[in-house]
Amino acid sequence: MSGERQHLTRVPGLLYGGDYNPEQWPEEVWAEDAKLMREAGVTMATVGVFAWARLQPGPEEWDFGWLDRLLELLDAHGVAVDLATATASPPAWLVRAHPELLPVTADGVRLEFGSRQHYCPSSPVYRAAAVRLTRALAARYAGHPAVALWHVHNEYGDHVTECFCPESAADFRRWLGRRYGDADGLNAAWGTGFWSQHYRTLDEVEPPRTAPGPVNPTQLLDWRRFCSDALLECYRAERAVLAELAPGTPVTTNFMSMFKALDYWKWAAEEDVVSDDAYPDPADPQAYVGAALNYDLMRSLKGGAPWLLLEQAPSAVSWRPVNVPKLPGLQRLWSLQAVSRGADAVMYFQWRASRAGAEKFHSAMLPHRGTDSRGWRESVRFGAELRQLAAVAGGRTRAETAIVLDWDSWWALELDDRPSARMRWPELLRPWYAALHRRSIAVDFVPPGAELAQYRVVLAPNLYLLRQTTADWLGAYAATGGHLVCGPFSGVVDEHDHIHLGGYPAPLRETLGVVVDEYWPLPEGATTTVTLADGRELTASRWTEWLETIDAQPVARYASGPLTGLPAVTRRGTAWYLGCDLGPDTGAVLDTVLAEARVRPVLDTPEGVEATRRGPGHLFLLNHGDHPAEIDLPEEWATATDLLDPARTPGPALTLGPLGVAVLQRPTPPTE
């Protein structure tokens, strides 16, 4: 284990800090900022994210003096810098000289300057200008003592994920040419025999702009793939400059949690460190479950490596219809939740609250009121606490359960003209994840084809799009005794969104031993009763299937509605199939699977209390509830130390107040 304890940047311990936008403030304020950062225990600031216009005031004008002074100041105060390449908001002079770089919507509307992220990802002008700025920054600051991390761009895909301008169209055609070779290949893949959509040459192909009726689904699916790749090309171009001029300093670009538009498996492979921006809604009492899911994904994107929580709100955001602040203690709890799931940084948007601009009501570590404020006092207190947790940095979580996540399948599932528009990946996934979360079962996400040897259970809540290779991979896992659970509406189409003929889920039919005669989606509000062999009744909503067994045992049957008597849940040895959406009742089926697979929970905890391990030596207990919670501890943790309260040894039972946290450290952790 100790071999895995490498720091993500050269800064030891858990990073603490936030986005710092000094270009919004007169220089006199900077000295105060640096002093207060030190007071709060800030160890890293993300600098320059939206500073393009300041760094390059005109096509041939550069102004680095202010950044030189700022980096020196931060360095002198012991604050390392996550230096942004500043390419997410092209300046007005560039846009006016090249209005063609502005993005265009599917309806042909060109989006104006005046916000941010106003660029076409395929624009050669934008890409060249972004690379030029990155080159200038890298040449000047490579090896600078303050710079510990490079931050490429900012939240690729935020606001604009696609552009339909002629430049994008040409880029799309090049992408299609690489994928299919020529029009024949494309016609076959897109099924253009349907509705007279045949193309003679690739030059006749356009992006899926607004059309009279449903657009070719494979065209839409390829468009999703292309758009993710087009933005990835922008990232790659900047990253290549950093690799050339600033080798040795890690590079990241901040993700947006489980974000549909970008295939983060592909993206993470090109980063040194995964980083995430997470904004759970304090108005949602269950927000912590979704947050846990996102954090588990971030940890999984690089095979379990620690990651950086690069942005979150200290209290309220400013972009929801109603922006509810965080109760005292909530930002601490949620920050430590991220740490418990692999984050080695707790950072915020932003350091000092803005006076002007669209985000002036967004909370900050240093609020408008200044240092005489609750927010500031929490920032200082939490910075000190985080230092007490330095030993946690680098620790890895070990999971025995995995969930398969495939962006291709997600994109295809949510295209139009499906049996039910209510089948959305996040909603299908959520109850499966929530069931594991409620039982304190550690879980990783895996892409199709990943190594599964360490997992006792593999869950595929939905794989609407299923390549034969992926089906073979799952089949091999189940054939060697792995516990596989597949969810409804899986194995339906191939990579071109063409139906697998002969009875769904054709590529998995042998593994699962079932065949679907017809999909039977349920309208909003409708439910069906499903009975387990022991008589327990579960409720299906959203989706059911006319399911028949070929070589499998029914585990549960429909007990109401048109499918009464037909199997709803089946198993063939260790390969399980859920032909319906059991929502919150999914856990009743998973319980049997987990028990048979002998998957152990981290700890049995009361409702609302999360228990998470990091490395062999640390156990996090987090009470998300509004009542005190009593947690029984096994012997090996009863004598541990609570790093947040070193004077306390928990003993066999530990009480956590509302929003309370304990981070237990064992004196001599066993080697795992």
Ligand code: GLA
């Ligand atoms: C995102 C962006 C930041 C800021 C915050 C506000 O995460 O990266 O620049 O806009 O949202 O919540």
